[in-house]
Amino acid sequence: MTEEHFIVALVEDRPGVMQRIAGMLRRRNFNIDSISVGSTEIPGISRITMTVHGDRLTLEQVMKQLNKLIEVVKVSELRQEESVVRELALIKVNVKSERARAEVVQYASIFRARIVDVSKQSMTVEITGDEEKLRAFIELMRSYGIIEIARTGKVIMARGARNVRVREMK
Amino acid sequence: MAVMKGADAVVQALEREGVEVVFGIPGGASIPLYDSLYSSGIRHILMRHEQGAAHAADGYARVLGRAGVCSATSGPGATNLTTGIANAYMDSSPVVAITGQVATPFIGRDAFQETDVIGITMPITKHNFQVRSVAEIPEVIKKAFHIAQTGRPGPVLIDLPKDMQEGVAEIEFPEEVSLVGYRPTYEGHPKQIKEAARAILDAERPVILAGGGVIISGASAELMRLAEFIPAPVVTTLMGKGSFPESHPLSLGVLGMHGRREANHAVTESDLLIAVGTRFSDRSTGMVSCFAPEAKVIHIDIDPAEIGKNVKAHIPVVGDARRVLARLLQVLAEMKRKGRSREWIEKVKLWKREFEPELDYDDVPLKPHRVIKEIMEFLGEDDVVTTEVGQCQMWAHCYMRRSKPRTFISSGGLGTMGFGFPAAIGAKVAKPEVKVLDVAGDGSFLMNIQELATAVENSINVIVAVFDNRYLGMVRQWQELFYDRRYSAVDLGSSPDFVKVAEAFGAFGIRVEKPGEIKDALKQAADSGKPAVVDFVIERECNIFPMVPPGKCLKEVIG
Numbered sequence: 001m002t003e004e005h006f007i008v009a010l011v012e013d014r015p016g017v018m019q020r021i022a023g024m025l026r027r028r029n030f031n032i033d034s035i036s037v038g039s040t041e042i043p044g045i046s047r048i049t050m051t052v053h054g055d056r057l058t059l060e061q062v063m064k065q066l067n068k069l070i071e072v073v074k075v076s077e078l079r080q081e082e083s084v085v086r087e088l089a090l091i092k093v094n095v096k097s098e099r100a101r102a103e104v105v106q107y108a109s110i111f112r113a114r115i116v117d118v119s120k121q122s123m124t125v126e127i128t129g130d131e132e133k134l135r136a137f138i139e140l141m142r143s144y145g146i147i148e149i150a151r152t153g154k155v156i157m158a159r160g161a162r163n164v165r166v167r168e169m170k
Numbered sequence: 171m172a173v174m175k176g177a178d179a180v181v182q183a184l185e186r187e188g189v190e191v192v193f194g195i196p197g198g199a200s201i202p203l204y205d206s207l208y209s210s211g212i213r214h215i216l217m218r219h220e221q222g223a224a225h226a227a228d229g230y231a232r233v234l235g236r237a238g239v240c241s242a243t244s245g246p247g248a249t250n251l252t253t254g255i256a257n258a259y260m261d262s263s264p265v266v267a268i269t270g271q272v273a274t275p276f277i278g279r280d281a282f283q284e285t286d287v288i289g290i291t292m293p294i295t296k297h298n299f300q301v302r303s304v305a306e307i308p309e310v311i312k313k314a315f316h317i318a319q320t321g322r323p324g325p326v327l328i329d330l331p332k333d334m335q336e337g338v339a340e341i342e343f344p345e346e347v348s349l350v351g352y353r354p355t356y357e358g359h360p361k362q363i364k365e366a367a368r369a370i371l372d373a374e375r376p377v378i379l380a381g382g383g384v385i386i387s388g389a390s391a392e393l394m395r396l397a398e399f400i401p402a403p404v405v406t407t408l409m410g411k412g413s414f415p416e417s418h419p420l421s422l423g424v425l426g427m428h429g430r431r432e433a434n435h436a437v438t439e440s441d442l443l444i445a446v447g448t449r450f451s452d453r454s455t456g457m458v459s460c461f462a463p464e465a466k467v468i469h470i471d472i473d474p475a476e477i478g479k480n481v482k483a484h485i486p487v488v489g490d491a492r493r494v495l496a497r498l499l500q501v502l503a504e505m506k507r508k509g510r511s512r513e514w515i516e517k518v519k520l521w522k523r524e525f526e527p528e529l530d531y532d533d534v535p536l537k538p539h540r541v542i543k544e545i546m547e548f549l550g551e552d553d554v555v556t557t558e559v560g561q562c563q564m565w566a567h568c569y570m571r572r573s574k575p576r577t578f579i580s581s582g583g584l585g586t587m588g589f590g591f592p593a594a595i596g597a598k599v600a601k602p603e604v605k606v607l608d609v610a611g612d613g614s615f616l617m618n619i620q621e622l623a624t625a626v627e628n629s630i631n632v633i634v635a636v637f638d639n640r641y642l643g644m645v646r647q648w649q650e651l652f653y654d655r656r657y658s659a660v661d662l663g664s665s666p667d668f669v670k671v672a673e674a675f676g677a678f679g680i681r682v683e684k685p686g687e688i689k690d691a692l693k694q695a696a697d698s699g700k701p702a703v704v705d706f707v708i709e710r711e712c713n714i715f716p717m718v719p720p721g722k723c724l725k726e727v728i729g
Contacts, residue, residue: 012351015300020292027293057478064475070297070317073351166350 004033005059006078006085006156008164009048010040012071020069021048030054030062034087036153045073045166049155076164078156085130088152090116091138092124094145104144111137122147171342176304177206177335180268183311184212186343189239191599192268193217193226197243198283199270202335215599215628218620220247222592224254225618227265229593232579233554233600235388236264237318243270245283248329249290253586255325256294260583261409262382264323266314267291271300273333287329296324301331304339312347321354322473323386354472358489358497366444366468366485367501373442373466375514376402379425381454382409382582383447383471383491385575390414392495393446399502402444403518405433407454408567409582410447415573422522423571426454427718428564432521434716434724440465447471447491450480451583460723470494527569532685535709538562538637542569544688545607545635548696553605554579554597558590558614560644562637564714566609588617594632595625605633605696612638613662622675625701633695634703636668639710647713651728652720672703681705 011017018037025032035050052062059077066075095101104123108115113127127137131154138149158164174182180203184192191213196204207214217223220242227238242251248269258265272281288300297317299310314326370376378400384393390413397404397420404414405425414421423430425437434456437443443465448454455461458481469476469483470491477486487494531537542565549555551573557563557580572578579597581589594608608615615636625632637643642660649657672679678698682691682705695702715729 015302016288016292019289023292061475061479064477068473068475070349070352 002053002055004080005052005054006080006083006154007050007052007059007063007066008076008078008156009050009066009072010074010164010166011046011048012073013039013044013046014071017046017071020071021066024065024069025062028061028065030058034153036155038155040165042166049153051154073166074164078158078164082162083156083158085154085156086128087131087134087154088126088128089134089138090124090126090150091141092122092147092149093141094121094147095123096121100144104141107137107140113137171340173338174341175202175206175335176301176307176330176337176339177202179304179307179341180311180330180335181206181210181212183308183343184239185210187237187311187315189237191215191230192239192241193223193230193596194241195220195223195243195247196241197247197270199244199272199332200241200247200330200335202332203241203268203270203330215624217592218623219618220250221253221588222595222618222621222624224251224265224267225257225586225589225592226596226599227267228254228258228261228263229556229579229596230600231258231264231596232593233576233597235386235576237266237315238264238596239266239268241268243283244272244287245285248285248287252290252294253584255291255327257581257584257586257589258325259294259296261581262323262386263325264318265325266318267325267327269327269329270335271329271331274302274331275333277331287327291327294325295327298327298329300329301334304334304337305341307334308341308343309347312344313349316347317349317352321352355474355488356472356490356493358470358487358494360497362485362487363494363497363501366487367498367505369442369466369468369485370400370444370502371505371507374510375440376400376442376444377436377440377465378402378404379407379437379443379445379448380404380410380413381407381446381448384410384413387447387472387491387493388575389446389492389495390575392492392499394418395499396444396495399499401515403436403515405429405437407448407451407582408580411567411580412572412575412578416571417573419519422518424567425724427456427720428568428714428716429718429724430568431525431716431727432518434718434727435521436518437462437465438723438725442466442468444468445470446495449473449476452480455481456718456724456726457721460725529569533709534684535707536682536685536688538565538708538712539569540685541635541637541688541706541708542566544692545609546570548689548692549605549607552577553607554594554601555607555609556580556590556594556597557609558611559585559587560611560614560642561639561647561714562609562611562614562643564644565637568714568716570609587611587614589614591615591618591632591634592621594634595621595630598630598632607633607635610634610636611643612636612640612668613642615668616666619671622672622677622701622703626676631699631701633692634701636703636705637708638668638705639708639712640664641710644714646711650711650713668703668705676700678702679705681707683707
C-alpha cells in the first residue's frame with residue numbers, strides 16, 4: 001500500500017553531502033515529495049526531513065540506502081500522528097484595491113499568519129502550519145492573484161520525550 | 171608530528187597502511203605525488219591505460235583480501251579509472267583510487283584537465299574524499315582504507331588537488347579514526363540466529379547458496395562445516411565460486427543464467443534456502459517471482475540494504491558471514507536434532523550424475539569445453555584464474571572446477587570486458603609464486619591488450635588463454651537464439667593475429683588449432699619465461715549452455 005512516510009536523517013555537514021543523498025535517491029528510483037535541510041543542536045550535524053510516497057518496502061529501502069552513506073549518522077521514520085509537522089510559506093499576493101488589502105489582512109489574522117512586506121501592489125504573508133492549513137490559506141489567496149509562493153518543505157519532530165538525535169559524538 | 175610536504179604525507183600514510191604496490195599512470199596533476207613515490211619503498215607499476223590500473227588493483231585486492239591501490243592524474247586519467255572503480259563497487263572489492271586534481275584555486279574554472287571526479291564517482295564508490303587541507307591528509311587516507319576494507323568492502327577515491335600535494339604542514343599520523351556514521355554490524359542477532367537454526371532443523375530440502383561474501387569474510391571453513399552438519403548441497407554464485415570446493419560431493423557448482431542444471435534444480439525445489447553473502451543478482455536468480463518458490467529464505471549478509479532488496483528474506487541475519495556461521499554452528503550443536511531422510515541428498519546426487527557435462531571433445535576447430543578441461547588439468551588448486559566477460563567467462567564459470575577461495579577472479583556485477591587481463595596482472599603481482607591465467611575472449615582481450623607492454627616490461631608472466639571465435643560471442647549467441655540469427659555488429663573479422671601481437675609486445679605467442687596441441691602449448695607458455703598469449707581457435711558459433719533465457723525461471727533451462 002502506498003502512502004506518505006516521513007524520514008528524518010541526521011547527516012554530517014560536509015561539502016557534497018546533499019549531492020550524495022540526492023544522487024542516491026535518483027539512482028535508486030525513489031521519489032521524494034518534499035525535502036528540507038537545516039542545522040541542529042549539534043554543530044556540524046544537519047537535519048534532513050523528507051517525505052516519501054511508497055509502500056513499506058520502498059520506505060525500508062530508502063532508509064537502508066540512506067544509512068549506507070558514510071556521512072549519514074542516523075535515519076528515523078516518524079509517524080505523522082505521533083509528531084508535529086510544520087511548514088513555512090511566504091506568499092506574495094496582488095492587492096490592487098483597498099478592499100483586497102483589508103481582506104488579506106483579515107484572512108491572515110484568522111490563520112495566525114503575518115504580513116511581512118507591503119507595497120502598493122502587493123502584500124507578502126508568512127504562514128506556518130501543517131499541510132492542510134497551508135493549502136486552505138493558499139486557496140483563499142488565489143482569488144486575489146498569487147504572484148509567487150516560497151515554501152520551506154516540511155519539518156517534523158516527534159511529540160513527547162521521543163527524539164531523533166545523535167547519542168555519541170566524538 | 172613533523173613538518174612535511176603533502177605528497178610525502180600521502181606516501182608515508184600509504185606505507186603505514188602496508189601498501190606495497192601502486193598501479194597507475196602519472197600526469198600533470200600528480201607529478202608531486204610521483205616525485206614522493208620515486209624515493210619511497212612502494213613499488214609503482216606503470217600501466218598503459220588507467221582502466222588497466224584500476225582492474226589490476228582490483229585483481230590484487232581480490233587475491234590478497236586487502237586493499238589494492240591505483241592512481242591516475244586529473245581529468246582523462248581520472249575518467250579512465252571510472253570503469254574499474256564501478257567494477258570494484260559492484261563486486262565489493264577494496265580498491266583505493268588516488269587521483270590528482272587541479273590546484274584548489276583552479277577548481278570550478280574548467281582548468282586544463284579538470285574534471286569533477288568527486289561528482290562522477292559518488293554513485294560508484296563506497297565513499298570519496300577531496301583533500302581540502304594538507305594537514306588532513308593522514309586522516310583522510312586512514313579513513314579511506316578503513317572504509318574500503320571493513321564492513322562490505324568497496325572502492326574509495328581520494329582526490330588530491332595539486333596544491334595539497336605541494337603544500338607543507340605539520341603532519342600527525344592518527345593511529346585510528348572514528349566515523350560516527352559508519353559502524354558495520356559484524357555479530358548476527360542471537361534471536362535471528364536461533365530462528366535460522368530452528369528452520370535448518372525443520373527443513374526437508376535445504377540448500378546453501380554461497381556468494382562472494384563467504385570469500386570476503388573468509389567463511390569457507392564454517393560453510394563446509396555447516397554443509398556437512400546439515401547435510402545440505404551447496405550452490406554458489408559467480409562471485410562465490412571457490413568458496414566451497416567444487417570437487418566436494420555436496421557441491422552442485424554455480425547457479426544462474428549459465429549455472430549448472432543440478433544447482434538450478436536444487437534451488438527451485440528447495441524448502442529452505444540458506445543464502446550467505448549474496449545480493450541475489452538477477453543473473454543468479456532468473457525471474458524472481460519463480461526463484462526458489464517453495465523455500466523459506468535465511469539471508470545472511472553484512473549489508474542490511476541487501477536484505478529484502480531483490481528477494482524476500484523470511485529470516486534475515488545482518489552480520490559478517492564467518493561470525494554468523496560460526497555462531498549458527500554452535501547454536502545448532504546445542505539443539506536437539508531429529509532424524510532427516512536421506513531422500514533429498516540422494517535426489518541431488520542423482521541430478522549431479524545425470525547432468526555431468528561432457529568436456530572431452532576431439533573436434534577441430536576446438537570446442538571450448540575441451541580447452542577448459544585442459545586448463546583445469548594444467549592448473550593447481552592454488553593457481554589463480556581470472557576471466558574476461560562473455561561466453562569465455564561463462565564457460566569457465568560453468569565448467570571449470572575451483573576449490574579454493576580467491577582463486578577465481580571475475581567481473582560479476584558490472585560485466586566488464588577487458589577486466590581479466592589487467593586483473594591477472596594484479597593477481598600475479600599479489601601472488602608471484604602461483605600461475606595466473608586469464609580466460610579471455612578475443613573481443614574482451616582487445617579491450618585492454620595494451621597491458622601486454624606492462625606485463626612484459628615488469629616480467630609479470632601471466633598466461634592469456636584466448637577463446638578465439640572472432641565474434642562478440644555472447645551477443646552473437648543472443649542474436650542467434652532470440653533475434654532470428656540477425657548477426658548485427660558482432661563479427662570481429664580476421665584482425666589481429668594474436669600471436670604476432672604478442673610477439674610484437676615482446677611476449678610469447680602460440681596458436682592452437684587441434685585438441686592434441688593444447689597441453690603442450692600451455693606448457694610452452696608457462697615455460698617461456700615471458701607473459702604468454704595462447705590463441706585457441708575455437709568453433710565460431712559454439713554456444714554456452716545450459717542457459718536460462720532472460721526473464722525465465724531457473725528451471726526453464728535450454729540447451
